[in-house]
Amino acid sequence: MTTDYNPIAAQYKQSKYQPWRTYVEIFTLMNLIGDPAGKTVVDLACGEGFYSRKVKQKGAAKVLGVDLSEGMIELARAQETELGMGIKYQVGDVRGLNLNAEHDLAIAAYLLNYARDREELAAMCEGIARCLRPGGRFVTVNSSTMLDYQTAPCYRHYGFETHAVGEFREGMPVTWTFFVEDGAFEIENYFLDASVHEEMLRSAGFREIRWHQPGLSPEGIAAHGRDYWTCFMEHPPIVAIECIK
DSSP states (O other): OOOOOGGGHHHHHHHTTSHHIIIIIIHHHHHHHOOOTTOEEEEETOTTTHHHHHHHHTTOSEEEEEESOHHHHHHHHHHHHHHOOOOEEEEOOGGGOOOOTTEEEEEEESOGGGOOSHHHHHHHHHHHHHTEEEEEEEEEEEEOSSOOTTSOOOOGGGTEEEEEOSSOOTTEEEEEEEEETTEEEEEEEEEOOHHHHHHHHHHTTOOEEEEEOOOOOHHHHHHHOTGGGHHHHHSOSEEEEEEEO
C-alpha cells in the first residue's frame, strides 16, 4: 500500500462529498450494511471516521475505527472530541490486525484495492476474518474488480479520473485523481480480479461471498437527472462485496 494519506487527509475528506459518493457509494454501502442497531462494529480503513459515524448514528452499540494513516485517525479523533459519539479510533494495519473475534460486523470503504498482490490481499482478508465472530459479516465497497481500466471512460464529469499504469496484469497499478475545491490529489490502487478476491476471502474463512453492483438513490436522480449518471452506472468503477464468516 503506497499511498501516503497523511498529507492528503483533509482533501480526501472533501472528496467524500462529491455527488457520486453521496448518491451511489454511500447509498450502496449503507443498504448492504442494513440495520446495525445493537451490533459491535469495526470500520477498517476508516479514514476520518465517515462510516464509523454513520453506523453509530444508526444505533450500533460499539464502533471501533482502524486506519493505517495517523493523519486520518487524528481527523477522526478530532471529530469524536467535537461530537462525543462514543467511537474509538486506533492506528493499525489490517494485514497484521489482531483484534478479538467479537465483532458482529466489519465494514470497509476502499481497503482491498490497496493490496498489491495475492499475498497482501490474503493478509488483509485474514486480518478481517480474525476480528469477526462466527456468522459475522464483512461488507465493503471497493474499486471495481471487473472494470477494464485501460479502456474505461473518463469520469471527470463526476470529479475524478482513473488511469491504468503500464500493461494489463495482476497487480496493475490504477491511479485515481480526485478534483476538489483546493486542488487535485492522487491515490494509487492495484487491480486484482474478482476470482482472486474470492479465493483469498474463502481461504481466510469466509463461507459466503456475494457481489453487488452499485445502486443509485432516488435522491441522486432527483438532484442531477438520470442522464447525468448514465456513464457511471453503465461502467461502474466501484463494486460492493458482502461476506459471511
